[in-house]
Amino acid sequence: MNDLIKGEKHDWEMVIGLEIHAQVKSNSKLFSSSSTKFGSSPNSQVSLVDAAMPGMLPVINKYCVEQAVKTGVGLNAKINNYSVFDRKNYFYADLPQGYQISQYKYPIVGEGIVTIDFKDGKSKDIRIVRLHLEQDAGKSLHDQNPSKTYVDLNRSGVALMEIVSEPDIRTPDEAGMYISKIRSILMYLDTCDGNMQEGSLRADVNISVRKPGDEYGTRCEIKNLNSIKFIKQAINYEATRQIEILESGGSIEQNTMLFNTSTGKTRPMRNKEEAHDYRYFPDPDLLPLEISQEEIGKIKSSIPELPDELKNKFIETYRLSNYDASVLTAEKQTSDYFNETINSDSELPNHAKIVVNWITSELFSLLNKNNLDLNNSPVSPQNLGQLIKLISTNEISGKIAKDVLEDMFSSGKTARQIVDEKGLQQVTDQGEIEKVIDEVIAENPKMVEQYLAGKDKLLGFFVGQAMKLTKGKANPKMLNEILKQKLDKKN
Amino acid sequence: MSKLSLKQTLKDLDTKKISIRELNQDYLKRIKEKDNLNVFIHFSEENVLKQIDNLEKDDSAKKLKGIPIAIKDLFCTKSMPTTAASKILENFNPTYESFVTQKLLDEGSIFVGKTNLDEFAMGSATNTSFFGNTINPLSKENEPLAPGGSSGGSAAAVAADLCLGATGTDTGGSIRQPASFCGVVGIKPTYGLCSRWGIAAFASSLDQAGIFSHNVEDASILLQSIAGFDQRDSTSAKVDIPNYFENLDDDLNGKTVGIPKEYSIDGTPMEISQIWEDAIKVLEKKGVKIKNITLPHTKYALPTYYIIAPAEASSNLARYDGVKYGFRSDEINSLDEMYENTRAQGFGREVKRRILIGTYVLSAGYYDAYYLKAQKVRKLIADDFNRAFKECDFIVTPTAPSAAFPLNEKQNDPIKMYLNDVFTVPASLAGLPGISIPFGEDKNNLPLGIQILGKHFDEQQVFNAALSLERSYE
Numbered sequence: 028m029n030d031l032i033k034g035e036k037h038d039w040e041m042v043i044g045l046e047i048h049a050q051v052k053s054n055s056k057l058f059s060s061s062s063t064k065f066g067s068s069p070n071s072q073v074s075l076v077d078a079a080m081p082g083m084l085p086v087i088n089k090y091c092v093e094q095a096v097k098t099g100v101g102l103n104a105k106i107n108n109y110s111v112f113d114r115k116n117y118f119y120a121d122l123p124q125g126y127q128i129s130q131y132k133y134p135i136v137g138e139g140i141v142t143i144d145f146k147d148g149k150s151k152d153i154r155i156v157r158l159h160l161e162q163d164a165g166k167s168l169h170d171q172n173p174s175k176t177y178v179d180l181n182r183s184g185v186a187l188m189e190i191v192s193e194p195d196i197r198t199p200d201e202a203g204m205y206i207s208k209i210r211s212i213l214m215y216l217d218t219c220d221g222n223m224q225e226g227s228l229r230a231d232v233n234i235s236v237r238k239p240g241d242e243y244g245t246r247c248e249i250k251n252l253n254s255i256k257f258i259k260q261a262i263n264y265e266a267t268r269q270i271e272i273l274e275s276g277g278s279i280e281q282n283t284m285l286f287n288t289s290t291g292k293t294r295p296m297r298n299k300e301e302a303h304d305y306r307y308f309p310d311p312d313l314l315p316l317e318i319s320q321e322e323i324g325k326i327k328s329s330i331p332e333l334p335d336e337l338k339n340k341f342i343e344t345y346r347l348s349n350y351d352a353s354v355l356t357a358e359k360q361t362s363d364y365f366n367e368t369i370n371s372d373s374e375l376p377n378h379a380k381i382v383v384n385w386i387t388s389e390l391f392s393l394l395n396k397n398n399l400d401l402n403n404s405p406v407s408p409q410n411l412g413q414l415i416k417l418i419s420t421n422e423i424s425g426k427i428a429k430d431v432l433e434d435m436f437s438s439g440k441t442a443r444q445i446v447d448e449k450g451l452q453q454v455t456d457q458g459e460i461e462k463v464i465d466e467v468i469a470e471n472p473k474m475v476e477q478y479l480a481g482k483d484k485l486l487g488f489f490v491g492q493a494m495k496l497t498k499g500k501a502n503p504k505m506l507n508e509i510l511k512q513k514l515d516k517k518n
Numbered sequence: 519m520s521k522l523s524l525k526q527t528l529k530d531l532d533t534k535k536i537s538i539r540e541l542n543q544d545y546l547k548r549i550k551e552k553d554n555l556n557v558f559i560h561f562s563e564e565n566v567l568k569q570i571d572n573l574e575k576d577d578s579a580k581k582l583k584g585i586p587i588a589i590k591d592l593f594c595t596k597s598m599p600t601t602a603a604s605k606i607l608e609n610f611n612p613t614y615e616s617f618v619t620q621k622l623l624d625e626g627s628i629f630v631g632k633t634n635l636d637e638f639a640m641g642s643a644t645n646t647s648f649f650g651n652t653i654n655p656l657s658k659e660n661e662p663l664a665p666g667g668s669s670g671g672s673a674a675a676v677a678a679d680l681c682l683g684a685t686g687t688d689t690g691g692s693i694r695q696p697a698s699f700c701g702v703v704g705i706k707p708t709y710g711l712c713s714r715w716g717i718a719a720f721a722s723s724l725d726q727a728g729i730f731s732h733n734v735e736d737a738s739i740l741l742q743s744i745a746g747f748d749q750r751d752s753t754s755a756k757v758d759i760p761n762y763f764e765n766l767d768d769d770l771n772g773k774t775v776g777i778p779k780e781y782s783i784d785g786t787p788m789e790i791s792q793i794w795e796d797a798i799k800v801l802e803k804k805g806v807k808i809k810n811i812t813l814p815h816t817k818y819a820l821p822t823y824y825i826i827a828p829a830e831a832s833s834n835l836a837r838y839d840g841v842k843y844g845f846r847s848d849e850i851n852s853l854d855e856m857y858e859n860t861r862a863q864g865f866g867r868e869v870k871r872r873i874l875i876g877t878y879v880l881s882a883g884y885y886d887a888y889y890l891k892a893q894k895v896r897k898l899i900a901d902d903f904n905r906a907f908k909e910c911d912f913i914v915t916p917t918a919p920s921a922a923f924p925l926n927e928k929q930n931d932p933i934k935m936y937l938n939d940v941f942t943v944p945a946s947l948a949g950l951p952g953i954s955i956p957f958g959e960d961k962n963n964l965p966l967g968i969q970i971l972g973k974h975f976d977e978q979q980v981f982n983a984a985l986s987l988e989r990s991y992e
Contacts, residue, residue: 075614079837081607082594082616084751114882118857125836178841244897272841306880308889313724313752329631342608 030197034270039236041266041321043202044194047185049219050227051094057162057186058085067073069179077184079123083174084312091186094218095135095160095327101212102155104139106323112313114308121165121178131307134159143204144353153205163187199259212335215359228464229253236269245279249286317341345379360401364408371412378419393436406435427451454501464510467492522734524682538584539570546588549680555653557674559591560598561631566589569628580626588675588684591632593619594716603637603647606838606845606864616716618727618744625743626893630681633671637866639720642938643671646868654922663922666696673700677732683740684730689720690823691942693728694954698917698967701956704730705736708975709949710755713748719834721827724946734985738762757975768986771805774912779814790916793958797968800990809910813902818895819944825892832876900948907973912983915941917954917967945971953984957991
């Protein structure tokens with residue numbers, strides 16, 4: 028694979044690192060007991076602590092700490108027994124304390140590794156530098172009043188995990204795959220709901236370009252991207268911008284950029300000189316966070332199977348390809364659905380590939396068309412299993428099964444009900460099939476002659492005719508075999 | 519006028535020698551008479567009468583039922599505004615009650631008012647308050663003296679007998695130094711003994727609530743009432759609180775007192791060296807072993823304190839930005855202007871000075887040289903005490919380098935003002951308990967204080983030593 032992009036003068040390589048902000052899935056905030064529910068009316072989930080009233084103090088939410096540890100384990104990372112909360116000081120209207128409580132020198136999670144899989148079966152490791160816990164800020168609402176800015180503090184104090192990667196990413200696609208993989212791990216662990224639209228998962232992208240083999244170039248940071256599509260667009264735009272500057276003899280200024288989603292362009296927010304001095308220092312209201320090896324062990328043992336483990340299990344147990352297995356495990360709901368389907372009948376594990384195909388192509392396309400996902404699929408895994416069983420035992424043909432699935436999808440009936448009601452069972456009776464074939468041969472003497480003269484392709488024509496007469500119900504394998512025999516006998 | 523003690527008053531209330539109403543009316547009368555001292559930022563007779571009414575209707579037994587207490591205006595209270603003596607919190611009415619004041623309310627005490635202090639507890643003379651100076655009740659006519667600070671209002675309230683006890687906070691000496699200046703008892707317990715929840719923060723790693731009272735026994739009763747673990751304060755300690763009063767024992771025979779040589783500093787007035795020697799002699803007579811100890815890093819305590827405290831303050835006070843509550847400037851054309859003008863107009867000079875110092879020492883390029891180094895020195899100072907306490911049970915020093923000075927004397931010389939904390943700051947940095955008790959006078963008959971420091975959470979030993987010295991002095 029060639030990851031380089033062509034400039035006017037030479038080839039360039041992108042160097043990309045991501046800082047992912049993942050909202051911790053928890054009922055209450057990182058340092059207060061307020062609810063974290065999304066979409067509630069403004070300022071309805073604000074405690075005295077969240078509003079930074081005088082004399083209010085933060086108290087760590089242990090559940091959020093466990094969630095961060097779990098996530099660290101999922102990222103194959105080192106969990107630090109000792110970590111410290113620092114204050115990051117800056118003024119903004121939606122930052123009530125005048126500082127954000129974050130972790131600076133001593134994060135809760137250290138170095139880790141995440142593997143991304145390519146379609147061609149190759150994979151690549153992206154190194155994680157760290158994961159730390161921090162508070163989210165509130166929201167400034169600039170569009171409610173022409174002359175005023177309103178502040179909604181519902182989000183103020185919600186726990187975030189910042190996951191920082193090494194600059195190991197080289198293409199926009201890799202960036203997309205990396206964030207998808209992180210999202211998948213978080214959702215398997217149930218430590219983040221992964222909802223990018225609601226902002227539960229967003230990323231800052233650091234990007235520079237260089238000639239292959241050179242030192243890293245000067246980077247720019249694009250802030251707060253909340254979809255994979257925007258991440259890729261922003262990277263592409265920004266890389267092109269940087270290359271143009273460099274090729275025309277200019278140099279890159281280390282800037283913090285914003286991405287405009289409607290124009291697809293980045294623009295500078297502030298430069299290095301204007302960069303904040305955050306005056307980090309350990310928060311004196313909080314003690315250092317100490318987690319024993321025993322507690323870490325306990326959390327580790329509570330962790331479910333992660334996508335990579337599950338992928339390998341699927342490959343071994345069901346002899347699936349790496350790609351099929353990675354598609355199945357990319358989202359927890361998919362692997363759960365697959366597991367339930369394949370275990371709904373003792374015969375199905377022998378037809379794993381068919382099960383994969385029916386889930387990832389037929390069912391997915393129906394769900395897509397109807398704007399649904401697996402969580403609210405009208406076809407249950409058991410019912411899909413039943414349908415696949417009917418196919419594998421030759422009760423119905425694959426072609427008819429597609430119609431049956433559509434019917435199941437809209438009517439909610441089981442496959443068995445539909446097949447019985449509509450009489451869709453495959454015709455497997457030798458005599459019946461012979462009778463139909465005889466009829467087709469008798470009605471098309473000219474075609475038979477041509478076929479016998481060597482026009483082999485006409486076999487399809489006879490199959491089609493016979494299928495028509497059986498309303499598609501003839502067992503295709505038997506039909507083919509008997510037809511060939513009968514025609515050959517004519518010779 | 520002989521002042522009633524808390525201990526005696528509790529007896530008199532119990533035996534019905536006096537009613538809650540009679541008791542408090544006596545104090546109300548004095549509060550109104552002493553209005554010129556400017557002890558209170560908030561005082562409402564109506565509010566006090568309402569509390570009396572409520573207590574009269576309440577038949578449950580309560581430890582401090584009907585006892586008039588003054589509250590430093592840094593503690594958030596539901597029934598009275600809370601200003602921290604700052605314009606930026608003028609008219610701020612908390613919807614919550616601080617841990618310490620809630621405990622006092624639960625025990626049935628009556629809050630007579632909110633006492634004056636240095637703005638956000640930053641000062642040593644109660645002269646940086648937005649609401650004006652408090653005058654030391656011991657001042658002679660036409661010679662107003664400072665009550666010390668920052669809890670000068672509370673110290674003065676006890677000294678002028680406007681209450682039977684008062685709460686204070688001590689960050690670098692803010693209880694002990696004004697207690698010394700006003701001739702009352704003031705105890706700063708171990709860091710973490712009393713929850714900081716609901717106290718407007720100055721320097722979180724140093725702030726500690728404590729008590730002013732007429733005598734050591736009263737202090738032991740009141741401290742027990744405000745101490746205790748609070749899960750809302752992560753730095754609050756999970757320790758059993760003994761019954762300090764019941765356990766009081768002035769027999770110090772066989773104990774060892776540490777006398778740190780570093781506390782003899784040039785320029786200390788003769789009288790102060792004298793009372794220190796007197797105290798040592800008294801203890802010796804009582805069978806206490808005198809041990810000369812060394813606390814070698816003492817000389818670094820003040821600069822260390824004046825880095826760490828402002829650093830934390832610069833961050834703690836960032837929340838006063840005009841966005842959510844409190845004062846907001848009228849002159850705003852942008853968000854930045856709102857911050858600048860609100861904080862420029864809302865904070866006084868001393869607060870701004872400390873915010874600037876704190877911001878500077880935390881800034882990139884200076885952090886290691888100032889803040890980080892100060893934290894290392896702080897550890898050395900704590901180690902000094904830990905080492906010393908292996909050889910002694912408590913330490914005795916003067917409380918302050920001078921008696922009460924004339925009002926405004928050091929107003930324009932912050933360094934001179936900061937030197938007031940020279941004897942109190944080391945124990946603050948180490949988180950140790952310390953008490954100041956009146957022990958002698960200077961040539962102008964102004965009281966001088968002796969400070970007793972103890973091991974972490976060994977308030978009992980501090981009280982016992984203080985009681986012993988107090989009895990020998992009386």
